[in-house]
Structures are given as structure tokens and as C-alpha cells.
Amino acid sequence: MTRLLLPLEHDPHTAEQHGEDALLHALKRLPRRVQQVLLLNRLDQLGFAEIATRLDLPLVSIERHMNQALQTTRQPGDALAASAGHWYVRLQSPQVTASERIDFRRWLDAKPEHLHAFHDTELRWRSLLAPARQLGHDGWYRQGRAALSLGGCSIAIGLGLAALAALGLLA
Structure with a gap:
């Protein structure tokens, strides 16, 4: 009888790649904006x-958009x-006040868990760089506001034309 043994060691690069793949998948599910x-x-x-x-x-x-993107990395x-x-x-906002x-400093100093959570947030933020590079590899995100809305416009135009054809107004 032969037994297949799985290696006890695991490749940290494989685990890291799996994490990046999961983050990329989560980022792709976010709204385009x-x-x-x-x-x-x-x-x-x-x-x-x-x-x-x-x-x-x-x-x-x-x-709000930045917060939504960052929240995809947390449990x-x-x-x-x-x-x-x-x-x-x-x-990071230019509108943040001194107050x-x-x-924030009071929140951070209130409990050691807060400092740890903030540090973890910084690490999660850094972990978004590699998946972000994959997501934006072709530079689509540099397009203006109108370029993103063209998809919705073309769908609306197509539906409008289909409705006109169904009503017989487009003959």
C-alpha cells in the first residue's frame, strides 16, 4: 500500500499569493468608482x-470610497x-481638523488594542498595493468621469431602442 504524504513545510510565497488573489477578487467586486x-x-x-x-x-x-476599499481587507x-x-x-483627508x-490620539491611547488595530490597518493598506497594480495594469482608472459612465449610457440607449422597436416606432 502506498501512502501519499503532504509536505509538512508550506511555502510562504504560496500563502502570500493566495492572500493577494483574495484581495484582488475583493477589489474587483467593488463598484467601479x-x-x-x-x-x-x-x-x-x-x-x-x-x-x-x-x-x-x-x-x-x-x-467614503477609500474607506469602502480599505474595509474589504478586514474580517x-x-x-x-x-x-x-x-x-x-x-x-489622510485635507479636511481633518485639529480637534x-x-x-484620534485619545482613541489610540485609550487601549493597547486600538494601537494594534491601527497598526494592522496600516499593514492591510500596504497589502493592497500588489492587487491594485494587477487591477489597474492597463490604466483604465485614469479615464475621466464620463468614460466610466459610458457603460451605463450604452445600456440605457440599447434598452430605449429596444423599447421603441417593440412599440413599432422605429421602423
Whole structure:
């Protein structure tokens, strides 16, 4: 009788690749606008204000999109990681106030778990770089606002034409 034995050692590169694949899959499930904001920030290193100007969006939308992208990296139901993620994104905003920075410092100093969660958030943020490169490899995210909405417009036009044809108005 032959037995197949699995190696006891495991390749850390394989585990790392699996993690990156899972992150890439999670990023692909995000709305296209969220992907675009993330890629402009991570790959082109644009700040929130620059992204807001480029996409003609309010800064609060940029923050919301960045937070949504960062939250894809945390475990569901981890409230502490969610709070750390909110702080991480908020502190990058040009609209953050001195009062908010003081509140963050108080939150960070309140419990050792907060510091640990914030540190984990920074590591998760860094872990997004490789999947972001894969997601934006062809530069699609550099297109303007109109380029992203063309897909929706063409669907709407197609449905409109189909409705007109069904009604017999397009003969």
C-alpha cells in the first residue's frame, strides 16, 4: 500500500499569493468608482483633494470610497478594525481638523488594542498595493468621469431602442 504524504513545510510565497488573489477578487467586486479612487490614490499617489478635483466629486465621497476599499481587507464583524480603518482614512483627508486629530490620539491611547488595530490597518493598506497594480495594469482608472459612465449610457440607449422597436416606432 502506498501512502501519499503532504509536505509538512508550506511555502510562504504560496500563502502570500493566495492572500493577494483574495484581495484582488475583493477589489474587483467593488463598484467601479471606488476602484478608480483607490487606484488613483495607490498607484498614481494622488491625494484626496487631487482625486476629488480630477473626478469632480466632493471630498466626502472620496473619503467614503477609500474607506469602502480599505474595509474589504478586514474580517466581517471586526468593529475595532472598522474604527481603525475609519481613522486611517480620515487622517489622510485635507479636511481633518485639529480637534479630530486630538480625538484620534485619545482613541489610540485609550487601549493597547486600538494601537494594534491601527497598526494592522496600516499593514492591510500596504497589502493592497500588489492587487491594485494587477487591477489597474492597463490604466483604465485614469479615464475621466464620463468614460466610466459610458457603460451605463450604452445600456440605457440599447434598452430605449429596444423599447421603441417593440412599440413599432422605429421602423
